[in-house]
Amino acid sequence: MSHNSELLCTKFLAPAKVALIALIHVYCSHEIQTSSRVALLMLLLKWTDGKDTCLSLFGLSDFKAHLSDIPCVDGGSAYDRLLLKLYDIGSMDDLCSLINDIDSDFFKVSNDSGNIAVSSTSLVGHFLRRSYVEFKAMEFDERVDLWKAFATFRSYADNDMTIASLHKPESQRMFSPKDSFAMEDVTKMFEFQIEYMQKQGCSLPVSMVETLDKILAHSFRTPSSIYYIRFLHGWRCGDYQEAFENLHRYFDYTMHHNDKIFYQYALLNLAILQADFNCLEEAVWAIQETIKTARENKDNICLNFSLSWLYHFQKSHPRECPPPASSDNATVQFLKVKAKETGMVNLQSVVYLSEAKSMIMSGGNATLIFESIMKSAYMNASINLLESVGAQFLVQATFWSRLGISNLGKFYTDGFLDLFQDSSFVEDVVKIACRSAYTLVNCGRYDDALMVLADIESTASRSLRIHQIWVTYKTLIMFKRAIRNERMNEVEALSKRLNSMPGVTEDCRLDINFAQIEYHTRCGNRELALTLSSQYLDSSVADDLDLYNQLLLGRPLRSYTLLMRCISIAEKSSLVPAIMEAVCMICEIFNSIKSHQQVLAILDATIPYIVECENAELLGKAYYETAKAIIGASDLLEAVVGGQERDAAEVRGKIMHAIRYAKLAYAEHEKLEDISRMLDISSLLARLYHIVGPDYTDDRDRTAMQNMSLRQMRSDARRSGMLTVT
Structure with a gap:
């Protein structure tokens, strides 16, 4: 043109x-x-x-x-x-x-x-x-x-x-010369633009805005869809006022020409808009009005979708929502029946997926969870609903990770990003990429995690709300890295930034809470860490949040009774990572009371499962406790200090066995750049090399130099830990 x-x-x-x-x-x-x-x-x-x-x-x-x-x-x-x-x-x-x-x-x-x-x-x-x-x-x-x-x-x-x-x-x-266009085709173009913006979660480029303005200036009437495009554009750009005004204009126009049959859809869009801008009370009011109006107009499609949206909103924001009139299970069963009656296959898929998520959060039966996921996947495949693949894969990745099979969870996230990224909603793409990046952090692959986030930066920038999710996860990754590097000035700056982040999802908020508890524990503020842990635990129980996160929040208590209770609950719910973390805590307690043989027996059986969890911190801890248990079970240090006569070959064999496990533990914590843990293990290695005698002088000297280097690194980091990444 x-x-x-x-x-x-x-x-x-x-x-x-x-x-x-x-x-x-x-x-x-x-x-x-x-x-x-x-x-x-x-x-x-x-x-x-x-x-x-x-x-x-x-x-x-x-x-x-x-x-x-x-x-x-x-x-x-x-x-x-x-x-x-x-x-x-x-x-x-x-x-x-x-x-x-x-x-x-x-x-x-x-x-x-x-x-x-x-x-x-x-x-x-x-x-x-x-x-x-x-x-x-x-x-x-x-x-x-x-x-x-x-x-x-x-x-x-x-x-x-x-x-x-x-x-x-x-x-x-x-x-x-004249350029020309037919109004019917322009309307189709607007409808395509709306569909694209809704799917990709993006705002309009400047060139497209200019083209639309030029077309509208020469048209004999203004299509109502242009107001909806401007509403989406303002929404994606974070301009609440523009979005609100154009939404009202769009539905004023459609109500005038369509006998007010779209009023419930105006309220539904208003609820979603209010929720995205964190006006949660207004969102609850709007969605309740939507349900009332849809019921009065006998619009089952809008009614079912609104009930589904309200159900998810209540799960995400339990404090802001009034207590539901029925239980979660009753709501899900009601939506199943209504979706089947109206033939809404896409809603059936969403309901089955919601049921699976609810059971995962409440620690439900793994077989029933898998059954619900497969039913949802079948519904998606039956109507070729590629847009729902993202939500489905995210739930599947969470499910397998909870079972301790992290590599299978990573298979789903990586497979989605490789195969379905272009055909899925941008919010699903960003959430899965953030999850994949955070999983890499647990393996100590910080640079790879930041690279995953960098690859989707342009995608995340299409919408203000989605960009906030991306920024929050990037800041959280930097925060965890700074904690383990003991760059305290940087940690404090990042902690303040995380606390001021708007629109943080509940899952991400819990990850932030765990990281802050770890930060205060490492700083020696154990009383504050315990207080925060108790507060978060009470809050999560009151809000009926994720069982797995409730179990993890018990960590600072260091209580054997609580740990056994955690293992009992987690075993019923097949939460393997929580079981493994509690087992490592129990082994630490047993080593402290010199029950070393029990530690060796426990870790010998559980280390293969810990390896499958692909958590470097957990695996490093298991190896370190094994090394301490080997030393304690053989009384090696006491024998050497007390001058007891022991078979030299036996002592050396036990010590070398402990050294192997200590080196494995050091390698895992080195991936995490965890200076404090590396120092503890390096000190243990130095003592062990000193015991085995002159044959390992080079190893002893190298370990001593390594120990000095780590102490210098920690001193420098604590003294000048300035914010190095923005």
């Missing part, structure tokens, strides 16, 4: 549709080779149907791209025949004749063959009849403008082939 030309807006007809009528003439004249007629017919059906294309925005270059490879009987291509037909239209009178003769040319029985060229009930026939009716309804000046626009449209071929110059009519030079 030329930026210097005047725009012509028509209701239906446009130059490209005149060209399509000419192309139908070419098809019906039997000039196309028999082997290629089906290919041309498929193009005609696609263009006349118009569901996937805005034909009025086509240029001759688009026709050329599709028709140049379709051969004619006597040589040349279908595009050449189209140009000949177009240049036969030498005046406005010829244009009128082309459209006025549609009935006689296509729908009347031919004297030669006794058949009609086009059935009036076919897609092509419907397009021809509508073109005829719309042209008859046009005023004379509108027909003149259509002819001017057609002349401009055809001028693309002036330098394309010699036939253009031979047939170029003088009348074409009499008019100024």
Whole structure:
């Protein structure tokens, strides 16, 4: 579309549709080779149907791209025949004749063959009849403008082939050029733009805003969908005022023209908008009004969706929502029945997935959880609902990670990012990428985690709310790294930033809480860490939050009774990582009371499961406790200090066995860049190398130098730990 030309807006007809009528003439004249007629017919059906294309925005270059490879009987291509037909239209009178003769040319029985060229009930026939009716309804000046626009449209071929110059009519030079579009196609373009913005979660680029403004300036009426586009644009840009005003304009317009049947959808959009801008009380009011209105209007689709949205909102924001009138299970069962009654397969899929998430959070039976996930996956596959794959894969990754099979959980997150990223909602993409990055942090792969987040930075920037999720996870990763590096100034700055983050999800908030408890514990503020842990635990129980997180919040208490209770609860719910963490805590307690043989027996059975969890901190702790248990079980240090006579080979063998485990523990904590833990293990190694004698002098000296280097690193980090990453 030329930026210097005047725009012509028509209701239906446009130059490209005149060209399509000419192309139908070419098809019906039997000039196309028999082997290629089906290919041309498929193009005609696609263009006349118009569901996937805005034909009025086509240029001759688009026709050329599709028709140049379709051969004619006597040589040349279908595009050449189209140009000949177009240049036969030498005046406005010829244009009128082309459209006025549609009935006689296509729908009347031919004297030669006794058949009609086009059935009036076919897609092509419907397009021809509508073109005829719309042209008859046009005023004379509108027909003149259509002819001017057609002349401009055809001028693309002036330098394309010699036939253009031979047939170029003088009348074409009499008019100024006009670009044109049909209002029907513009409406389709707006609807496509809405669908794209909703799916991708993005705002409009500046060039698109300028194009839309130019189209609207020349249109004879303003489509209501433009207000919805502006609402989405303001929403994605974080402009609450613009989004709110345009949402009201859109539904004021639709209610005026559609007898107020869209009022409940206005309220539903308002609820979602309020929730995204953290106006939670207003969101609750809006969704409750939506449910009332949808029930009054007997709009089951809107009612079921609203109930589903309210259910998820209550799970995410339990403090802001009034207590539900029924239990979670009753709500889910009600939604199942209603979704099945109304044939809403997509809602059935969402309900099954919600049921699985609810059971995961409450520690439900693993078999039932897997069954619900598979039912949801079947529903998605039955209607090819690719948009729901992201939510499904996220739940599956969480499920397998809770069972202690982290590599399978990572398989789902990586598989989604590789295969389904382009066809899924941008929010799902960002959430899964953040989860994948945070999983890498547990393995000590900070740089890889930050690289995963960097790869989706442009995607996350499409929406303010989604960008806040991305920034929160990036800051959290930096926070955990700074804690383990003991860069305390940086830790304090990042902690303040995390506490001031708006719109933090509940899962991320709990991860932040755990990290802050770890921070205060490492700083020696154990009383504050214990207080925070108790507060978070009481809050999570009151809000009925995730059972796994409730178990983890018991960690600072260091209580054997509580740990056994955690193991009992986690075992019933198949929460393997929580069991393994509690086991490591119990082993630490047993080592402190010198029950070393029990520690060796426990860890010998559980280390394979800990390896599957792919948690470097947990595995390093298990190896370290094993090394201490080997030393304690053999009384090696006491024997050496007390000068007891022991078999030298036996002592050396035990010590070397302990050294191997200590080195494994050091390697895991080195991945995490955990200076404090590395120092503890390095000190143990130095003592062990001192015991084994002069044969390991080099190893002892190297360990001593390593110990000094770590102490210097910790001292420097604590003294000058400035914020190095923004």
